[in-house]
Amino acid sequence: MVDRVSALEGHYTPGRFGSAGDVGVTLTEVRDLTLHQVAAWPETIGEVGGQIAELLGAKSAPGPCSSCTNAAGSILRIEPLKWWVFGAEAPEVSDEMGATLDISHSRTHLRISGPKAAVLVNRVLPLDLRADAFGVGAVASSALHHVGVTLWHTEKGYELFIPRGFAVAVWEIITETAAQFGAEVI
């Protein structure tokens, strides 16, 4: 199998940049994204949710705007009738139950971490990131530089899923903004 080529190819240069001193934010492109959408019908939402939860050994599938994670992968609730399965294969779902779709190549996955991560994210998108509003596990659709993105808060930082075609434009905006905090690309 040939290697996958990132949308940031030619634009992603690991290293330290911006203000000197402590590193305020760390930027990472998480490569080789594995992402599947699992959709249910209104009357099968419980059953499909159960199937997904089973995949991760969780009690139940996450509710709106939240996620659950274990070693096998993560499940994000991204729409009332849709989940994303991250880092794992999707369960088999019959047409009568719902539909699955491989969207692994549709997004570029960036991780923003470090002490200034939330401040940087709030420079570019308008979500309330205070701990009680957007704690670890929270998921939301938002917009960044006119581009619709998905934001997910994990133990590792803020994970951004950017439509692949806009990845370079968004990457440039984020790196330009990150410079003031003292930044490092991993």
Next chain:
Amino acid sequence: MTGKRLPDGGRIDRTKTLRFQWDGQALTGHPGDSLASALMANGEQIFGRSFKYHRPRGIMSAGVEESGAMITVGEGARRDPNVKATTQELYNGLVATGQNAWPNVRYDMGEVNSLFGRFLVAGFYYKTFMGIPPLEWGKGTGIWMQYEKLIRKAAGMGTASREADPDHYEHSHDFCDVLVVGSGPAGLSAAITAAQAGLDVLLVEQDHELGGDLLNQSENSDGKREGLISAAEAAGVRIMTRTTAFGLYDYGVAGLLERVTDHLAKPDEHQPRQRFWTVRAQYTILATGALERQYAFGNNDRPSVMTAAAANAYLHRYGVLAGRKIVIATNNDSVYEVAADLSNAGASVSLLDARASVAGSLMESTGSAGVAIRTNSAALKTKGMRVATGLEIASASGNGWQASGSESCDLVLVSGGWSPVVNLISHRGVRPVWNAEQACFLGPQTNEPISMAGSAAGVWNTDDCETSGLVAGVDAIKALGKTTKETQSAPQIGGWETPIKPLYEVQVPGRKLKSIVDPQHDVTAEDIRLAHREGFVSVEHLKRYTTLGMSTDGGKMGNIIGLALMAEALGKEIPEVGTTTFRPPYTPVAIGALRGQSVDEHFRPLRRTPMHNWNMAHGATMQMAGLWHRPWYFARKGEGITEAYIRETETARKTVALCDVTSLGKIAIQGPDATTFLNRIYTNPFAKLGVGKARYGIMLRDDGFVMDDGTTWRLSENNYFMTTTTAHAGKVMVFLEELLQTRWQDLKVHVTSVSEQWAGSAVAGPQSRDVLAACVEDPAVMTNEAFPFMGVREVTLKGGIPCRIARISFSGEMAYEVYVPSDYAPAMMDLLWAAAEPLDGCLYGLEALGALRIEKGHVTGAELDGRVTIDDAGLGKMASPKKSFIGSALRQRPEMMKENRPQLVGIKPVDRSEKFNAGAILCKTDMVSGLGEGWITAVTHSPATGHWIGLGFIAGGHEAWQGKTAIAADPVRKGNVEVEIVSPHMFDPSGERMHG
């Protein structure tokens, strides 16, 4: 006014010196100085020339309401005009210049204007230069348009740099429970109270130091300021300084402007100059203070006339005594302490109070400081040519005033009362309410979670302001469901011992005075009366006619005086006349801050296909197509665009050519009802499309016009892959979602955009099959029998790349669209190109794509522009009469079925060597005028026919034009070209090549 720096006092650091330039002179100041205080300490008096009359102007205030000391800061690309010297922090190396003056503000040739002042009244230019009789009697503004250029040069303020802005700006967002605007005693107290109850409080202050009016009070109040600040910090209040809340919007949204580097000699290259914040607060407390206003009297705009509060600020905050011999004119209590402090600081001070009597305690304390106090007295006219050298005094006489001697002085301080800053609350669509007792507008009650506190709420004394802030904090706590033990009640509005005497203008019978109401726009008291005599009764009209309050201070200085004079002229009270509306921004916001990072290459987000780098490496010249960056043509050595696209077009017709078509919209349609869904949205039948087949489809809007076209592939029983045009991809996706979520909730269908998941290439030309056969792992799938026209196959490319292919054609040749998951796009292109290049194949871009499709008469967004019916596009046979579909009812409206509607046609020049342009109007040969009979949408030089051809629409279609020619009229570019109207299918009309 000859200010001098006192040996001690103030909040400046005398141990350090800052060097700066004012109009070419090298001067010094200290950290903590504003540019105004430093200039005043250097003895400077004239800082600007007024807008219309070029009257000399000096410092009038110590804050954002400044209307005199408007200067230009910076040089070259960083030249920033109309900066208020009173709010500009001094830094080492600051360069400031005067504006609207030549050769400089001290000796300005434009001052001659003031000699003609009696002519330059409100509306002068309009009256004089618009519709000049008899040339323009009753019509037009043609002459005005010429004069305006000259007038604009003479009037005005500073000029912005014409160079590109070298600074960068950014936007930011924040959220809080309570937003407190203003950090005076009220704001600090409100913030502390709310934060101590566990609320997340954001306190914003436009100054670089917290404290508000506490900064202007004598040093013994510093303990209080510091105590409040440490309490706020201890309570966890988040504090932003150098940040102005410039506007208040729906649902607790506030717009803030943070000046990040404007005070720095060497800005950090990684910091933006300014940051534009959108803050969303659950509760907002406006502790924005109050501004002292003047009243109008003769030459009240002369340098050396300022507010009493300003002199107080220069004394206590900056350690500058603004004058040696000072006359203070007031109508309220607020100046008494100021008078005593100025006297104690060494000035000779006399005080004119318009009121008949004042509280004995005030008289005593101020009098004992050596201040001579006269009641029943007011300022009538300043004396002196450029700066005030004395003051003519008026004394009360019945209901009016009479001249009553004069006094020499070098500084006149005026207090005509205080105007609470109600700007932000006014942004919420509520009108301020006039309080006659305090002679000021106050914020009205609103049902939004907003409180006013401190002097912004009409509370005058410092201690009361603190209580007022505390009560506002308690309001916020209760509104947000928290509890507090605080039980204090709100202080009374006001706080003066003797009531204010409303006073807006002083004049005496028989004297003509130049009394300025709005100094920034040179609006005089007489202008207001003239406007009234000319029939203006509404304040909104008055404002626009006289330009009162329309300058950079937004009416902070002059509005109330103007309203009062209008009320007087109308014989009404101020509340009856009303007030104009304060609108955002409170203080000016740089355009750069509004645009943030959306500039240059980020003006809009650029969208790149997964083979972007591959295309560039193979010689693509790119073009914008919507947000997409797409290959335009691939020039070889020595080729320009014309040679390149003609070669590319010919190659596609002769051998094989590859084109990046990733930008087409792609939508996954899944579910047991997917077939039903497609059958409803497409005009043509989809119910019987077999698995492994693709079909071209047309979608209409509800109103029956064509929305989009594309092919949809049936991948399995309940699984389709729809392609849309590049231009309408988003619109189609949104429409399909809307249909499923609102009209057809019963359908079990999910639609998901997969435009980004799949990268696509067109492989077009007689040898396209050979190319693909060389790329797939199993060449047997590519035979004509195994893979017929309109077939769809999911295959594996060499290297194990999953791939879906449809045999469809936009070019008219045998062709395929080949899609792989996006990260494999470069690998796919390497494979395809390795197979195509040895066959004398080529890469092609949008220009050749256009030529190929125009030859075939295939439509794109240029034709499907939202005004075209399916019949107009020549595709009426695709509208099934046997089913209903979106748009099927409304497309049958009589107007849309008319015979003579413009229909899609091909266009050829009669003289085959001629060229014509897209956008030309098609007319009858004997009537080249009006809207014509049609229009041209696309043109190309067609390699297949050897001449220029075009597509367009013309009434009746090509059959109506048999045997007739038309004129392609293009009056502003090419002129007229005689054209033939033909079928749009100008190349291979039977489609033999496509079916291969």
